[in-house]
Amino acid sequence: MASSGQDVSEAPLLPRSRSLSFYVTLLFAVLPLWSSIPLSWLFAGYSLYSGKWRSYHLGWRALFFVALCEVVFSIYHYFLARRVSRPTPLGPGHPDEIQVAYIRLLKTGMANLPEDGGDIETLEIARPGSPAETITQLERDDPRAVDFRNSIRTWFCKVPWSSIKLVEAQKWLYWAMYNAELPPLEDLPETNRSALNDALALFQRRVGCKIEEGSNPHAMPMRLTIDNTLILWRPLSFYLLVGTINWGLRLLYKSRWNANHGYFNGLEYILRVPPNWDPQTSPRPVVFLHGLGLGLLQYHHLISHLIEEFPNRPLLVPLQPQISQDFFHPDFLNPPGRAEMAARIAGLIQHLGWAELVGEKECNTDSEEDESLSTLTDNPQRGVTLLSHSNGSYVHAWMLKGYPEIIGRSCFVDPVTFCSWEGDVCYNFFYRPCMNGIELIMRYFVGTELGVSNLLQRHFCWTSNSLWFEEIPNATDPSKTMFLLGGNDAIVNSERVKRYLSSHGVRKGLWFDPEGIHGQALVRGGPGMNIVLKWLSEHED
Template sequence: MAVDIAEHPPLRRSRSWGFYSVLFLAVIPLWSSVPLAWIFAVYSIYTYKWPTYSVFNRALFFVSCCEVVFCIYHVYLARQVSRPAPYGPGDPEEIQVAYIRLLKAGLANLPSDGGDLETLLTKRPGSPAETIVQLERHDPRAIEFRHTLRTWFGKVPFSTIKLHHIRKWLYWAMYNAEIPPPKHLPESHRIAVDDALALLQKRIGCKLEEGVDEEVKPMLLTIDKTNILWRPLTFYSVVCLINWMLKLWHTNYLSVEHGHSNGIEYLLRMPRYWNPETSPRPIVFLHGLGLGLLQYHRLITSLMKEYPDRPILVPLQPQISQDIFHPHFLKPLSRHQMADALAGLLRDLGWVNLEVDVQDSANEDTVSKDEFEVENSLVESPQRGVTMLSHSNGSYTHAWMLKGYPDLISRSCFVDPVTFCSWEGDVCYNFFYRPCMTAMELLMRYFVGTELGVANLLQRHFCWASNSLWFEEIPNARDAHKTFFLLGGKDDIIHSERVKLYLTSHGIRKNLWYDPEGRHGQALLPGSPGLNELFKWLSEDEA
């Protein structure tokens, strides 16, 4: 009989010395600068001593007053972000398809290495062709599913999760809202939740018990209270100034164009003698959460120096780059807006040829949404497409492009992708809900996870169905020349072992690079083995 790992309590962890080092040397000094600015400004004004201050103290007084005003503005923005999600339920059909696909994950009993070569000849091993049947409680597939599902409930023993908790979680996943009392629940919603619950109970191999355990709370990412911690104006200003200077450096010394197109801000390096028919494909780099150019400057510079013969496009994303002064800081593009805008930009650059103008919405009145998206994805011949490279949160945009415009992407590289296995809840739990115990976890939580723009994007504009990418949605996923995956075994955000298992069980072999000791982002560090492998793969592109 299989061991029921779903009943094992989460491992107890103790805080490391690194945690306290980061807490006292970085987090507390930065966090406390705001209340200290309040104290100094109020004291100076109340005692009216500021006219007698020296030049240095007057400058300090001015900065403190600016911090006070900015703090009030930051609190206002945080309250705006903390409101309910600005969008309602997603596309019901898309959510239903994604939910059914979620339940079928792992049902095929695929070998962890993907099986023999004959098995790999099938187009989609373990595809949605699987049937959801009633599993026995001790079926290893049911145990594993219960074990991954409980992540959405704080990794408590599965037996403590009751019917009420699952209904709340299902209703949020389907309708992006808190489930109302039974007497206020629309009949159509009740039927939909009951149907989803019936399928889920088949998948977990048991019936859920009635009752309520107040200690168990499901993670309802987009409706849970946001956790936003202030940062001083000085911090945002320094980040903004450095990124502005880096943009100037790129445009003045690397022949890079800084432009805007349909809501996308970007950096573009276009070689003078590049030929769209004979030269290597353009590279599109989608960066992740953090500090924008300040964080990815060395990688972008390395790409431009390593590949001077091909265009390189870097869409800049102020919403996840702590660029609070940007007019679109709290206005992220939706999945379809971003995919359409990026596809349109690729067309305007002459890298692809769309038969239908992605900007032209007139056809939407006479053509269905699905037909419109299909028409937009058609391309003229010859079509070579681009090489798309994404890191971390950038893999969500990468997924949107593969879902909406797969023909525009000839080669795909995913580094520390958060889009795979995101339905299992590890990324959500690790980033927002897990208690911080290590230096890296605290750095990630304070400097990224609790930042205003990041919280707005991920806690109020997140759509799990759109952001989840499945194996069968990746063109030529097993072709080592066209698709490449890089993972780190000690990633603090994604459950890299689960992602690795998901990929290898579907036949990913030669095009998966896995570093057992690698951490999130380490594969992109200059001189790292991961970056060497990435450059080697990019160099394989042929005209």
Template sequence: MSVLDISEHPPPQRSRTWSFYLVLLFAVLPLWLSVPVAWYFTFYFIYTAQWSTYSAPWSTLFLFSCCEVIFSVYHCYLAHRVSATIPPTSGDPEDIQIAYMRLLKAGLANLPSDRGDIETIVVDRPGSPAETIVQLDRHDPRAIEFRHSLRTWFCKVPFSSITRHHIEKWLYWAMYNTALPPVDQVPETHKKAMDEALILLQKRIGCKIPEGSNDHVRPILLTVDKTNIFWRPFAFYSFIHVINWCLSKLFKTLYDVQYGYSNGVEYLVRIPAHWDRDISPRPIVFLHGLGLGLFQYHQVIASLINNFPDRPILIPLQPQISQDVFHPRFLKPPSRHEMADQLAGLLKALAWVNVDEKTFSSKVYDSEEQEVEESLVEIPERGVTMLSHSNGSYTHAWMLKGHPELIGRSCFVDPVTFCSWEGDVCYNFFYRPCMTGMELLVRYFVGSELGVANLLQRHFCWTSNSLWFEEIPNARDPHRSLFLLGGKDDIVHAERVKLYLASHGVRKNLWYDPEGRHGQALIPGGPGLREVLRWLSEDEF
């Protein structure tokens, strides 16, 4: 019986909805046009040479227009600098090799979708890392599924149209975080590694990749491709900055939330007067996602503070993903090890964890076997409860990779860190044509913003940002881990993530809303946030 090859079927045709045009006309265009309008007014006032005689309202308008013009020039300079930035060098070759092998083995073990693993290398751990990559048949469902997933990195063209040259360009970027140079300029060590990677890939996809090239196909090379940055008016950035500043002051007044800076991390923290590390509930660390910072997440933070007055709550401030253009580190996002070590140091400085100093050094694994073994170290009963949303799951992943002994419980909401090797998050966020109002809102107000583009299109590292099941302590324990997904998420391929987690035995702690969209799980009063608060309340000691 023949098997349907979904890797050859183009994605369903989509047409633009009415919501797209509403958002375009009433949200995107007014904001985008404000900058050229400011230029027009500024030159008009200067050309008439009578601006000094204008009334107060007109003089104020002239002043604002001048500010917008000056800022737009500065913004163009920053955008050019970001676009011309050479991506950071790739990580450790052994780490990359381990991640690539994991990528190829994902889905290879034929794990059931509704229960635990059939075979494991260690007790209570997934079987995929123990699989051997053998030559699959072209019609093997595992090969078809992998080809279908892989073509996302080529904007979902039929897999048969992808040639060896396209694969080599994508592989070289994935391994070395740079564009593939001319053949005679590729180092011999890189050639050897590429050839070995290509042989394994062809075994996994069940067929030989054809020679040649196709001008209609282009691989997604996230940190090499041209950045898509659209300007924002000075008034927009100023408004966000003022609102976030006011909210931080409001939190201090209403909830005694303090601002702090320690070990390279800016943060807001609320610590109850009589909290005791040894007998009180664990502290909560909330890692927010891309967007507008406190302006976007203030209701979630308020819910945490109001519902859990008996425990500390820490919110690391992340200017690089909060459109805080006035912050000195706006275009200097911390690396994986830098952020993980800084946050770990902060937890120790707050005396929330009690671990030996050596645990704060970054771990470097010599082999896949050593990495798996180290990830199985018993985690202490204490530690903090880490709650992350969307892009915050990357920092959550960094902490679990580098300092798992500090994390007692983990809650992932709309996580982008799982199955990120499949390319759906990257494609949906930056490359998919916008067809709905929500997609346009996300693309313009988040995806094309200067700081976000700098972070994700110039400082993204898929090996660091990909979290594998075996790296999550107590992933199947409903008391220790919780995963929340929305079936209609426009960014995360929730069905794929659900299948990945469920196939490794995650059942009772996997909350899935078939109608849920990205961010909907944290809407105040909604079922998603109620589930998060219920799970957090289980931590009674």
């Protein structure tokens, strides 16, 4: 927390210089892949224009054919990128849900909780700091106001707070509320105008000062779903290689561990159920929610490690082609929404007999049902253990919001769902200039990929994707909930996430590696992976 004598929200963003790793990555990883498209155009164009393709030997003819395929694919990719770059198809969210989320955002940090959560053993309430605070007018130098201004200015690319003017603040608020560009104020419907004014009044109470009238085009807010997208091409051969490897891994899982690749109500998954698993006496199943990247190829070592470490325990891996560069999947550019995705996973878990949904939440089975679903039992388990990494924590959040009764335990690794209302994940992933090799890899190989851009820049809902502490059952019980963070995470502001969790009483259930980078906690044989495996094996009676 900032001290009263220091306004860190006015500190300018420190300049950064590009490291050697940036240029090495650019030269040996990014440029070879990126340049394959223009080189294919040049080679194919020259061969056709000169007519030399007729005299090519077999090897050159094969290369010419590949170049032609890359040319055609690049044209198709261009039109898909144009389609994705259109305005978001998502309309504004539910007004009540947005209002609740916005009030929660403003109340975060108002309770003035100690960073270590205080003496939670003597508390008379179950969860310290739940949203029961009143949004009062703070003084400008109140540490809570200073800290809030410093975090919110991230949405304005970390410019000094005093450079943010009223017009830009209204644009950001209107986008957060209506997922749209702010029209001229005189054209606003009265309902929207009143809601915007109320939101602005509460906002100015929380930041401890009036926002200066006027506009500053150099302090424009980040508005992820309506800002221009940056989509860089990938060669057809790259997508084919990734798809082929993932197809081979599915075959490997089937032959080595009898893991089935199937579909349920539109959800694609990998499922392994040990032949002797008993739903009444055996440990509860593990459901792994993967993050952005290359799908099974990226998480193969983790998945195989989980199967080897827990051979008598079921493992379910819902596949998300939209974030796995699975270009040829029919749903590559059709990501399911929060309710749809959560319902599919919950329905599959219920159909497997691993948990029982409360009320009328059942989901019907799709016609493409796999034989692996034959494990349905009349005596369901006490829920599943949900393990998520990075972007998978969004789906984890959706499950906790919609179907908490089927989740017995939760483990979050490098979660992006916490403190996402502060803008660090958005800024680091899409807006921050790349200065080292890790940032460049993250930007080119993930952030500017067609499917990822479509999901995160045109189908992102901050209210659905933000998980608040009070929405986590048994959050302070280390046997039920575990959090793993890396201090050098290039995506997550792990220090702020750590403070948010620990201030609410999370202690033994929080593992923090000061030197850890994004994904390091799941490296086989590493200390983070050992913590995950130990936690998974404990408290399953």
